Amino acid sequence: MNISAPPPAIAIDAVTKRFGDLTAVKNVSLTIHQGEVVALLGPNGAGKTTLLDMVLGFSEPNRGAIRVFDRAPKRAASEGDIGAVLQDGGLLDDLTVGETIKMIAACHHRHLPIHEVMQRADVTGFATRKVKKCSGGQKQRLRFALALLTNPHLLILDEPTAGLDATARKDFWATMHAEAKRGRTIVFATHYLREADDYADRVVLMRQGQVIADGSVDDMTADLQRTLTAQWISDVDPVAWAVSVGVSRDQITYDHQLQRLQITTPDTDRIAGHLLSAGLIRQLTIVQPGVEEAFFTMTQDSQEVTP
Numbered sequence: 001m002n003i004s005a006p007p008p009a010i011a012i013d014a015v016t017k018r019f020g021d022l023t024a025v026k027n028v029s030l031t032i033h034q035g036e037v038v039a040l041l042g043p044n045g046a047g048k049t050t051l052l053d054m055v056l057g058f059s060e061p062n063r064g065a066i067r068v069f070d071r072a073p074k075r076a077a078s079e080g081d082i083g084a085v086l087q088d089g090g091l092l093d094d095l096t097v098g099e100t101i102k103m104i105a106a107c108h109h110r111h112l113p114i115h116e117v118m119q120r121a122d123v124t125g126f127a128t129r130k131v132k133k134c135s136g137g138q139k140q141r142l143r144f145a146l147a148l149l150t151n152p153h154l155l156i157l158d159e160p161t162a163g164l165d166a167t168a169r170k171d172f173w174a175t176m177h178a179e180a181k182r183g184r185t186i187v188f189a190t191h192y193l194r195e196a197d198d199y200a201d202r203v204v205l206m207r208q209g210q211v212i213a214d215g216s217v218d219d220m221t222a223d224l225q226r227t228l229t230a231q232w233i234s235d236v237d238p239v240a241w242a243v244s245v246g247v248s249r250d251q252i253t254y255d256h257q258l259q260r261l262q263i264t265t266p267d268t269d270r271i272a273g274h275l276l277s278a279g280l281i282r283q284l285t286i287v288q289p290g291v292e293e294a295f296f297t298m299t300q301d302s303q304e305v306t307p
Contacts, residue, residue, distance in 0.1 A: 007070035009034045009154050009185040010055055015064035017050050024050040025061070026209040032187060034153065037180050039200035040189040047209035048189035049087075052158050055187070056084055069153065080108065080150030085143045085157045093132035097123050097142050100131060104146050111149040121145035122175060137168030144175065155179065157188035161195065173199050224289040226268040230281035232259045238280075245274050 010032040017025040025047045032038050040048045053059050054066055057073035068076035076082050091100065101118060105111045118124045121144045126134065134142065140160060147155060157176075161169040169192075176199065180186055190196055196203050197217055205213040205220070213220055232238045232254070238261045242252050246267075253262040261281065263271055268286045275281045 006034055007067075008032060009036070009069060010187065011067040011070075012051075012055075013065045013067075015051075015054065015061040015066060017047075017054060017059070018062050024209055025054075027064075028209075028211055029064075030204065030211060030214070032185065034185050035183050037186045037199065037201045038188075039196035039203045040187065040206060041191070041193070041196045041203050042206035043191060045208075046206040048206055049158055050209075051206075052156055052187070052189055056082060056156055076154075080110065081152050082154045082156060083147030083150065083152035085140065085147050085155070085160045087159045087162055091131045091139060091142065094130060096128050096130055097134065097138075097145075098127035100142060101127075101145055101149070105149055108150055112151050117145050117148050120148060120175075120178075122171075135168070137164050137171065140164065140168070140172055141175070144172075148179075152184075154185045154187070157186065159189055159191070161190075161192065169195075221289050225264050225266055226289065227287045228261075228263045228265070228268045228271055229285050229287075230261050230275060231283040232261050232280065233282055234278075234280040236280060241278075241280065242271070245271065247271060 008031045010030070012028055012030040015025055015028045016023065028047075028051065040051065042048055050059075054061055055068060055073055057075075057077045066073055069081055071079075071081075073082075095103065098114075098118070101114055101123075105114055105117075111117075115124075118127060121141050123138070123141050123145050126138055129138070131139065131142070144160075155176075160176075161172055164172065173195070176186060176188075188195075188200075200217070202214070202216055203220060204211055234241075238254050239249070239252050242261070242263060243249060247263055247265060251264050253264075254260070255262075265271065272284060272286065275284065
């Protein structure tokens with residue numbers, strides 16, 4: 001018996017979107033599989049929001065095609081398979097949080113029980129509060145509750161924590177983590193480098209409407225320089241030893257007073273192995289670069305991007 005693989009959550013094929021003379025998204029192809037947590041990372045104007053708008057069916061590409069669970073985005077959205085938490089989703093100030101959820105639930109043919117949605121979004125404690133009295137973090141939780149109503153397979157988050165303080169951001173992502181563990185596909189756009197590093201399985205880096213990198217955090221940082229630091233305890237000359245195992249002189253720093261050796265290279269694992277097996281050092285540490293370093297390196301190195 002043949003069991004076909006499930007379709008991708010999102011399939012984007014050579015998509016271009018123009019606004020007059022401005023090309024906001026340029027020849028982007030991207031496949032996001034069900035159950036992935038993917039960050040769209042890039043500076044303002046990179047094309048992240050425009051791309052998500054097309055995935056949500058708010059606009060259509062000038063060229064190329066987008067499928068969501070092998071359907072047109074508008075159909076997938078109308079059937080409740082997509083939930084969205086947008087930067088400035090419209091809320092009615094004079095309604096309470098609970099009234100807002102009940103009103104939107106009444107617009108759907110099928111939806112989760114309202115008490116379950118409120119509990120999962122953690123809005124029960126302020127359900128009787130008017131929207132205009134809610135903090136920014138509480139309003140985002142309300143938007144998340146509305147996005148959950150149809151129990152969607154895909155959640156789209158556009159800069160979901162913009163303007164929130166550190167505590168509200170942490171609380172929001174704790175809730176998102178719980179949803180990801182349920183197997184829900186989550187795609188979020190952000191310019192917070194730490195969010196991409198901490199919460200995404202995969203990072204898609206965009207610049208000037210194009211995808212310039214796509215992979216795990218480990219993939220994106222694999223070729224970046226790491227810094228190895230060790231306390232030297234041998235009479236062997238540390239610089240000469242490092243050069244003898246293939247390290248360039250300009251990658252080596254040695255503090256004679258502190259007897260501290262530093263080597264900056266992508267190849268720290270190999271160097272560390274040599275150091276430890278030779279018994280030349282103690283207190284070895286390796287500092288691994290994160291998404292922030294990858295982000296700045298790639299955006300600086302990508303002044304010219306081939307379509």
